[in-house]
Amino acid sequence: MANQGILILTTGGTIDKxxxxxxxxxxxxxxxxxxxxxEARVALxxxxxxxxRKDSLELTDADxxxxxxxxREAPETRxxxxxxxxxxxETAKLLAAEVPGKTICLTGALSPARFAETDANFxxxxxxxxxQVAQPGVWIAMSGQVFDGLKVRKDREAGKFxxx
Amino acid sequence: MANQGILILTTGGTIDKxxxxxxxxxxxxxxxxxxxxxEARVALxxxxxxxxRKDSLELTDADxxxxxxxxREAPETRxxxxxxxxxxxETAKLLAAEVPGKTICLTGALSPARFAETDANFxxxxxxxxxQVAQPGVWIAMSGQVFDGLKVRKDREAGKFxxx
Amino acid sequence: MANQGILILTTGGTIDKxxxxxxxxxxxxxxxxxxxxxEARVALxxxxxxxxRKDSLELTDADxxxxxxxxREAPETRxxxxxxxxxxxETAKLLAAEVPGKTICLTGALSPARFAETDANFxxxxxxxxxQVAQPGVWIAMSGQVFDGLKVRKDREAGKFxxx
Amino acid sequence: MANQGILILTTGGTIDKxxxxxxxxxxxxxxxxxxxxxEARVALxxxxxxxxRKDSLELTDADxxxxxxxxREAPETRxxxxxxxxxxxETAKLLAAEVPGKTICLTGALSPARFAETDANFxxxxxxxxxQVAQPGVWIAMSGQVFDGLKVRKDREAGKFxxx
Numbered sequence: 001m002a003n004q005g006i007l008i009l010t011t012g013g014t015i016d017k018x019x020x021x022x023x024x025x026x027x028x029x030x031x032x033x034x035x036x037x038x039e040a041r042v043a044l045x046x047x048x049x050x051x052x053r054k055d056s057l058e059l060t061d062a063d064x065x066x067x068x069x070x071x072r073e074a075p076e077t078r079x080x081x082x083x084x085x086x087x088x089x090e091t092a093k094l095l096a097a098e099v100p101g102k103t104i105c106l107t108g109a110l111s112p113a114r115f116a117e118t119d120a121n122f123x124x125x126x127x128x129x130x131x132q133v134a135q136p137g138v139w140i141a142m143s144g145q146v147f148d149g150l151k152v153r154k155d156r157e158a159g160k161f162x163x164x
Numbered sequence: 165m166a167n168q169g170i171l172i173l174t175t176g177g178t179i180d181k182x183x184x185x186x187x188x189x190x191x192x193x194x195x196x197x198x199x200x201x202x203e204a205r206v207a208l209x210x211x212x213x214x215x216x217r218k219d220s221l222e223l224t225d226a227d228x229x230x231x232x233x234x235x236r237e238a239p240e241t242r243x244x245x246x247x248x249x250x251x252x253x254e255t256a257k258l259l260a261a262e263v264p265g266k267t268i269c270l271t272g273a274l275s276p277a278r279f280a281e282t283d284a285n286f287x288x289x290x291x292x293x294x295x296q297v298a299q300p301g302v303w304i305a306m307s308g309q310v311f312d313g314l315k316v317r318k319d320r321e322a323g324k325f326x327x328x
Numbered sequence: 329m330a331n332q333g334i335l336i337l338t339t340g341g342t343i344d345k346x347x348x349x350x351x352x353x354x355x356x357x358x359x360x361x362x363x364x365x366x367e368a369r370v371a372l373x374x375x376x377x378x379x380x381r382k383d384s385l386e387l388t389d390a391d392x393x394x395x396x397x398x399x400r401e402a403p404e405t406r407x408x409x410x411x412x413x414x415x416x417x418e419t420a421k422l423l424a425a426e427v428p429g430k431t432i433c434l435t436g437a438l439s440p441a442r443f444a445e446t447d448a449n450f451x452x453x454x455x456x457x458x459x460q461v462a463q464p465g466v467w468i469a470m471s472g473q474v475f476d477g478l479k480v481r482k483d484r485e486a487g488k489f490x491x492x
Numbered sequence: 493m494a495n496q497g498i499l500i501l502t503t504g505g506t507i508d509k510x511x512x513x514x515x516x517x518x519x520x521x522x523x524x525x526x527x528x529x530x531e532a533r534v535a536l537x538x539x540x541x542x543x544x545r546k547d548s549l550e551l552t553d554a555d556x557x558x559x560x561x562x563x564r565e566a567p568e569t570r571x572x573x574x575x576x577x578x579x580x581x582e583t584a585k586l587l588a589a590e591v592p593g594k595t596i597c598l599t600g601a602l603s604p605a606r607f608a609e610t611d612a613n614f615x616x617x618x619x620x621x622x623x624q625v626a627q628p629g630v631w632i633a634m635s636g637q638v639f640d641g642l643k644v645r646k647d648r649e650a651g652k653f654x655x656x
Contacts, residue, residue: 040283040287040308041308042307042308043307043308043324043326044307044309110205111205114445115442115444116442116443116444116446119204121204121286121289122204122206122286122288123289124289125293125305126289129290129291129305129310130297133294133298134297141289143205143207143208144201144205144207144210145206145207146293146296159205160205162207278607278609279606279607280607280608281606364614365636367611368611368615368636369602369651369652370614370635370637371636371637371652372635372636372637374636445531447532449617450528450532450614450616450617450620453614453615453618453621454617454620454621456614456618457617457621457622457638461627462625462626467625469617471533471534471535471536472535472620473535473624474621488533488535489535
């Protein structure tokens with residue numbers, strides 16, 4: 001368990017989606033992650049970097065390379081990545097290959113943080129805890145579980161992540 | 165990281181407080197923990213036992229002995245205990261002394277789960293993750309941190325838990 | 329002020345929009361109006377009819393004729409219509425022309441009822457009160473105001489309804 | 493229906509109750525009414541005066557006289573009073589006797605506005621609408637109904653207001 005600061009990289013995804021009446025469509029907006037951390041009364045030092053605001057289906061190889069570079073070059077060894085759920089496992093694979101020796105946890109949400117009913121707060125709590133107590137490696141925290149980031153898939157029909 | 169089931173023991177505390185107009189005072193009520201787990205779409209098997217509904221300032225030695233016995237005798241080796249914050253560290257000490265070889269995480273909330281703004285969901289997420297990935301021992305997940313359960317205190321004035 | 333029952337016609341609109349991760353788009357779903365009424369502890373008798381689930385930009389003349397017929401043929405003389413905001417005033421005009429002698433109030437929301445931050449509860453409260461205390465006619469309750477339904481427009485840029 | 497400004501007098505009550513862990517009791521705090529009006533996107537001009545912060549069981553004759561004086565002396569003729577529910581009808585009687593010619597609506601909540609589940613937003617919406625469309629007099633908006641303020645009582649056991 002480390003008390004040193006945590007890096008939080010936000011990349012978009014459902015967790016940060018909002019809905020605008022004027023446009024009648026949803027958009028990913030200013031990250032709501034800082035508000036979630038305030039609401040949770042997080043007293044642990046952290047640094048938050050908003051890397052991009054994309055649905056994870058739109059992430060390119062260049063986007064993923066940027067996420068990996070940001071994680072690798074950061075002084076922090078404990079890193080939370082908020083991410084869309086559809087391609088979360090792909091980014092996990094790249095991070096496992098390119099960022100050795102750090103404890104990284106990806107998380108996101110199936111229901112946007114701005115909803116009254118959402119898994120966002122709980123999932124972010126899982127991720128923040130995981131990077132404090134887990135062994136170095138890449139983890140995914142979703143559906144109430146902390147998975148090995150290389151041994152998990154999203155089951156779209158069931159609406160949950162399941163171990164491989 | 166284990167996929168085996170988790171035991172959740174609820175004991176009351178602010179996390180489960182409600183307010184009744186008819187009485188003009190708060191009371192600890194039916195645990196709201198199952199609703200939090202549903203909202204978080206927890207797909208991990210768990211068993212929830214409501215041990216008591218008490219403010220942690222009212223917990224007696226017998227109450228604490230019951231908590232320890234329930235943790236020790238349970239088949240599960242991964243146990244979350246929801247608990248009032250004022251004497252959470254006392255219960256942690258007893259659990260550390262009497263329940264060896266299990267991964268136990270205590271958590272609670274500074275703001276009731278029934279409030280619109282609450283640390284309950286996040287804290288419960290931290291605890292659920294901690295018992296999946298941490299080493300055996302007693303942990304406290306509060307204020308965005310996972311603490312060694314024997315090396316932490318509540319700073320009432322600051323409204324947060326701090327490492328000793 | 330009447331204690332007789334109120335008819336609530338739901339037609340869709342932002343107030344009833346939800347977001348589904350699997351589809352990555354919003355959809356209008358099972359009306360959330362009954363949940364709002366329960367949360368508000370409404371003890372007044374009411375009858376709720378879900379007429380359609382449409383964005384108001386998609387409402388056809390036939391849809392509007394159905395809304396007017398449902399209002400006209402109903403035994404209730406006090407009627408709330410939940411409706412998308414973009415064409416709410418068009419439906420108000422038709423109701424004013426075709427349903428004489430009843431007190432009708434249209435309302436909706438700029439932010440979905442399922443969001444943590446929403447005008448849905450407040451607006452529905454305005455509408456339910458309006459049909460109890462206003463003179464017969466067609467009213468629109470939005471943006472904290474009760475407007476004459478024939479003398480109001482939606483200002484999309486400003487994100488509010490304004491009197492003509 | 494008037495577009496002129498509305499006066500909102502806050503006096504405390506459950507609607508403005510909060511809970512503080514450090515004290516382990518609830519307290520009435522900074523009025524949350526402005527936040528509710530913002531969330532509802534109220535565009536109508538209003539003036540808000542925080543008269544007192546009391547549980548309505550603690551209101552004295554002098555407190556009630558102050559509420560009546562504030563309502564009578566105000567330039568506004570449309571006045572919303574947020575108030576604890578236990579003695580709301582007593583204050584209604586005094587306002588009916590001492591503030592003629594104005595449209596006044598008292599409201600409050602059975603569940604605090606800071607709760608995730610609350611009747612506060614809906615009730616405030618009812619009151620704001622009532623003072624815009626109702627005849628001069630004193631009204632009480634609770635339990636989904638707009639009551640004549642002199643012909644209503646709180647049924648504590650049933651947890652609702654009922655007409656006399």
